[in-house]
Amino acid sequence: MVERSDDAAVMTAPTDGRELRRQGRKTMAKLLEAGMTVLAERGYHAARVDDVVRTADVSHGTFYLYFSNKEELFQALAVQCADEMTDLARSLGPVTPDDEGLAALRAWLASFVDCYGRYGVVIRAWMEDQVTGRELARLGGRTFTAVTAALVARIDEARPGRGPQAELDAAALLAMIERFTYFTTSRSVGFEHDTMLDTLARLVHRGFFGG
Amino acid sequence: MVERSDDAAVMTAPTDGRELRRQGRKTMAKLLEAGMTVLAERGYHAARVDDVVRTADVSHGTFYLYFSNKEELFQALAVQCADEMTDLARSLGPVTPDDEGLAALRAWLASFVDCYGRYGVVIRAWMEDQVTGRELARLGGRTFTAVTAALVARIDEARPGRGPQAELDAAALLAMIERFTYFTTSRSVGFEHDTMLDTLARLVHRGFFGG
Amino acid sequence: MVERSDDAAVMTAPTDGRELRRQGRKTMAKLLEAGMTVLAERGYHAARVDDVVRTADVSHGTFYLYFSNKEELFQALAVQCADEMTDLARSLGPVTPDDEGLAALRAWLASFVDCYGRYGVVIRAWMEDQVTGRELARLGGRTFTAVTAALVARIDEARPGRGPQAELDAAALLAMIERFTYFTTSRSVGFEHDTMLDTLARLVHRGFFGG
Amino acid sequence: MVERSDDAAVMTAPTDGRELRRQGRKTMAKLLEAGMTVLAERGYHAARVDDVVRTADVSHGTFYLYFSNKEELFQALAVQCADEMTDLARSLGPVTPDDEGLAALRAWLASFVDCYGRYGVVIRAWMEDQVTGRELARLGGRTFTAVTAALVARIDEARPGRGPQAELDAAALLAMIERFTYFTTSRSVGFEHDTMLDTLARLVHRGFFGG
DNA sequence: GATGAATGAGATTTCATTCAT
DNA sequence: TATGAATGAAATCTCATTCAT
Numbered sequence: 001m002v003e004r005s006d007d008a009a010v011m012t013a014p015t016d017g018r019e020l021r022r023q024g025r026k027t028m029a030k031l032l033e034a035g036m037t038v039l040a041e042r043g044y045h046a047a048r049v050d051d052v053v054r055t056a057d058v059s060h061g062t063f064y065l066y067f068s069n070k071e072e073l074f075q076a077l078a079v080q081c082a083d084e085m086t087d088l089a090r091s092l093g094p095v096t097p098d099d100e101g102l103a104a105l106r107a108w109l110a111s112f113v114d115c116y117g118r119y120g121v122v123i124r125a126w127m128e129d130q131v132t133g134r135e136l137a138r139l140g141g142r143t144f145t146a147v148t149a150a151l152v153a154r155i156d157e158a159r160p161g162r163g164p165q166a167e168l169d170a171a172a173l174l175a176m177i178e179r180f181t182y183f184t185t186s187r188s189v190g191f192e193h194d195t196m197l198d199t200l201a202r203l204v205h206r207g208f209f210g211g
Numbered sequence: 212m213v214e215r216s217d218d219a220a221v222m223t224a225p226t227d228g229r230e231l232r233r234q235g236r237k238t239m240a241k242l243l244e245a246g247m248t249v250l251a252e253r254g255y256h257a258a259r260v261d262d263v264v265r266t267a268d269v270s271h272g273t274f275y276l277y278f279s280n281k282e283e284l285f286q287a288l289a290v291q292c293a294d295e296m297t298d299l300a301r302s303l304g305p306v307t308p309d310d311e312g313l314a315a316l317r318a319w320l321a322s323f324v325d326c327y328g329r330y331g332v333v334i335r336a337w338m339e340d341q342v343t344g345r346e347l348a349r350l351g352g353r354t355f356t357a358v359t360a361a362l363v364a365r366i367d368e369a370r371p372g373r374g375p376q377a378e379l380d381a382a383a384l385l386a387m388i389e390r391f392t393y394f395t396t397s398r399s400v401g402f403e404h405d406t407m408l409d410t411l412a413r414l415v416h417r418g419f420f421g422g
Numbered sequence: 423m424v425e426r427s428d429d430a431a432v433m434t435a436p437t438d439g440r441e442l443r444r445q446g447r448k449t450m451a452k453l454l455e456a457g458m459t460v461l462a463e464r465g466y467h468a469a470r471v472d473d474v475v476r477t478a479d480v481s482h483g484t485f486y487l488y489f490s491n492k493e494e495l496f497q498a499l500a501v502q503c504a505d506e507m508t509d510l511a512r513s514l515g516p517v518t519p520d521d522e523g524l525a526a527l528r529a530w531l532a533s534f535v536d537c538y539g540r541y542g543v544v545i546r547a548w549m550e551d552q553v554t555g556r557e558l559a560r561l562g563g564r565t566f567t568a569v570t571a572a573l574v575a576r577i578d579e580a581r582p583g584r585g586p587q588a589e590l591d592a593a594a595l596l597a598m599i600e601r602f603t604y605f606t607t608s609r610s611v612g613f614e615h616d617t618m619l620d621t622l623a624r625l626v627h628r629g630f631f632g633g
Numbered sequence: 634m635v636e637r638s639d640d641a642a643v644m645t646a647p648t649d650g651r652e653l654r655r656q657g658r659k660t661m662a663k664l665l666e667a668g669m670t671v672l673a674e675r676g677y678h679a680a681r682v683d684d685v686v687r688t689a690d691v692s693h694g695t696f697y698l699y700f701s702n703k704e705e706l707f708q709a710l711a712v713q714c715a716d717e718m719t720d721l722a723r724s725l726g727p728v729t730p731d732d733e734g735l736a737a738l739r740a741w742l743a744s745f746v747d748c749y750g751r752y753g754v755v756i757r758a759w760m761e762d763q764v765t766g767r768e769l770a771r772l773g774g775r776t777f778t779a780v781t782a783a784l785v786a787r788i789d790e791a792r793p794g795r796g797p798q799a800e801l802d803a804a805a806l807l808a809m810i811e812r813f814t815y816f817t818t819s820r821s822v823g824f825e826h827d828t829m830l831d832t833l834a835r836l837v838h839r840g841f842f843g844g
Numbered sequence: 845g846a847t848g849a850a851t852g853a854g855a856t857t858t859c860a861t862t863c864a865t
Numbered sequence: 866t867a868t869g870a871a872t873g874a875a876a877t878c879t880c881a882t883t884c885a886t
Contacts, residue, residue, distance in 0.1 A: 023865090023870060043339075045256040049856065059872050064857065127390075128254075128339055168402060168410040175394060176387030179338075183386060191379060199379040203418050210421025234845070260881060270847045271882080281881065445849060445886090465761075467678040470876065481851050486878065549812075550676075550761055590824060590832040597816060598809030601760075605808060613801060621801040629836050632843025656866070682860060692868045693861080703860065 030056040035073045039121040081119040082143040089150040097209045106201035116181045158208050173207045241267040246284045250332040292330040293354040300361040308420045317412035327392045384418045452478040457495045461543040503541040504565040511572040519631045528623035538603045580630050595629045663689040668706045672754040714752040715776040722783040730842045739834035749814045806840045
């Protein structure tokens with residue numbers, strides 16, 4: 001159903017086809033980590049290769065040994081993120097109308113928020129028109145679909161026979177989850193983490209069964 | 212409570228303090244309109260002054276006669292947007308638990324979607340970390356707060372005594388409204404406009420009363 | 423027959439479509455002149471935009487106001503050169519077997535050598551694999567053909583009925599003219615200008631009638 | 634007179650002074666061959682060390698074990714080429730005014746064209762200003778002189794007592810030979826190999842005796 | 845009011861060469 | 866002998882902003 005994002009195969013990184021030794025793998029890891037840091041600090045568009053290499057403490061030349069351009073580094077991060085998100089989508093179990101279901105939902109949302117904490121910038125880069133490059137956009141779309149599909153499955157279990165309406169509901173609820181998480185984590189809105197999770201869980205649960 | 216965003220006063224445009232003649236007002240209008248067009252076409256970050264002046268069919272020099280920098284043009288657009296949004300916030304009447312309330316909500320959401328169609332890029336620039344400049348960010352925050360406050364007021368009317376919880380609910384619902392509108396309008400998700408409004412109205416209504 | 427190289431129309435310079443004022447035309451001229459100088463000094467491949475702008479005494483930014491890249495500057499020069507060469511081709515009158523014909527040939531070759539002195543680098547960039555870009559290569563081919571055609575016409579007049587053989591002869595003689603001119607002008611071979619012209623004229627004349 | 638180009642002695646390759654074992658000689662050969670391939674494919678200036686080592690399937694480090702820089706690889710190729718060319722120059726026998734002489738000339742030109750097919754890029758790199766490095770330029774000059782000298786010797790035999798004029802004639806004819814060969818081999822001019830040789834032989838022969 | 849021209853700091857990318865193993 | 870990794874100087878190009886007319 002939800003296939004893993006093996007899109008790495010599509011990209012043509014300078015490293016394609018050659019084995020990396022220990023040293024090389026270490027540098028690659030440094031660059032990816034630096035990429036995340038810079039992305040978090042400066043956002044997608046303001047992120048310069050220069051920031052990344054300074055953070056990773058390597059030379060400019062080295063960067064282009066591992067990625068053929070800036071975009072590609074972010075693609076690599078996106079692939080990581082897509083993988084985690086897809087796993088996350090799979091991990092959502094059945095949601096019952098009772099408090100137990102609410103608790104299950106809340107737990108899952110907690111994982112989501114956690115993942116968002118790490119990959120938020122990447123996710124938002126997908127959501128906005130910030131991403132140039134078809135590959136990356138497609139990957140985002142697929143990941144989004146994967147998570148939506150997981151929600152739809154649970155909605156269908158909970159209240160069967162709602163047909164295509166379930167899709168719309170799932171999309172809308174996911175929209176709320178993503179954006180509310182963004183507001184409350186990235187911004188200094190001052191909501192408590194727990195309260196925020198309670199609210200989210202309740203509203204989503206209500207979205208499933210309420211009315 | 213929600214004051215009108217006369218923030219234009221805060222900015223220091225080159226036009227400050229002097230009256231614009233008919234010609235000048237026309238050029239200003241051309242630039243603002245071009246700004247919206249370019250923003251819509253290329254997004255906030257990719258939008259270049261060059262695009263704007265070419266679209267408005269004026270020279271670079273002229274641009275800086277009206278705005279002291281790129282940011283300021285977008286601020287001006289943001290002020291327009293904030294005004295409309297604040298009006299919109301005010302226009303939300305009481306929401307009852309019955310079908311009439313649902314219909315009222317739906318109608319209001321339709322206005323929102325319409326406004327979003329025109330100012331989406333500006334709004335998203337606020338929501339993301341795309342905006343550099345305190346002034347602009349504050350304006351966004353204030354507008355966001357205005358709309359949230361309108362929702363809170365209606366929630367309080369509908370189910371009084373929920374206290375600060377209403378704030379969180381309102382924020383979450385607004386998050387859903389904004390993002391879902393974005394998905395279904397900007398992206399080619401293929402949801403019908405009406406169906407989408409139905410979904411949104413139902414979920415928000417359920418958020419108010421449901422469970 | 424030999425059409426003028428209006429290839430300028432094909433290129434998409436930043437200046438396309440807009441009128442240049444006096445100041446602009448002056449700068450453009452400065453850049454073209456600087457282009458020739460730099461080309462002559464450093465050769466096609468070693469020529470850097472930086473050299474050009476330093477020679478022309480303008481900023482980097484200015485350069486890209488007139489040409490969208492390095493290649494385009496050289497295209498512009500090539501167009502100039504192609505025009506001169508085509509004119510030159512047209513200027514070759516009938517060549518008779520007697521001394522008068524020899525003198526006519528010699529005079530024409532002198533013009534050629536003169537033109538080569540100015541545009542040698544451009545011409546050689548065509549002749550070698552140095553040129554990237556289809557447009558430019560085609561322009562070179564066409565110019566080469568134009569000059570060959572002029573020679574063919576004279577050969578046909580001189581000794582009619584030799585058919586396609588005339589083409590080959592013309593190409594070979596032009597090859598000699600170009601390369602020998604290059605050797606004796608660019609290199610310090612130490613041949614006298616006049617002696618060199620005598621030799622060239624004699625050998626070409628012999629190529630026309632000899633045997 | 635024409636000494637063999639033992640110029641390798643002049644260069645300071647990393648391999649100088651030490652004997653190469655079988656393995657080493659094999660690698661060296663691979664590099665030289667790869668050098669020719671890359672030169673042919675991309676031309677002198679576009680040829681990167683990276684291309685060479687990828688073609689030869691060795692590492693960058695290995696390259697610099699055999700050559701102290703890029704230039705030196707091309708020097709080595711040039712030495713090979715110079716050797717062949719010098720041999721070629723020696724192989725030109727007497728040229729008589731009759732058809733036999735023409736045939737002899739044609740045969741020699743065929744060898745030249747063949748050699749040019751293999752070393753064309755190197756030769757052209759000499760002829761143009763493409764070569765940086767005194768050594769290499771000198772080698773080219775010497776080779777050129779060797780071939781010219783061979784031609785001069787034959788011209789002097791054929792029509793003695795023309796003095797320094799023979800030098801100029803030889804240079805001009807060689808110019809024609811080189812460039813015409815280039816045109817007809819490297820470019821897709823569409824001349825037949827045999828016809829081309831006929832033309833060249835006839836014009837050179839005419840250059841020797843004609844008029 | 846308006847314009848075309850110029851600027852220059854800053855960003856990305858390439859590639860010959862050196863290094864450590 | 867050989868290798869993969871790293872380097873960094875240099876080159877190209879962009880674009881917000883200022884200037885002179």
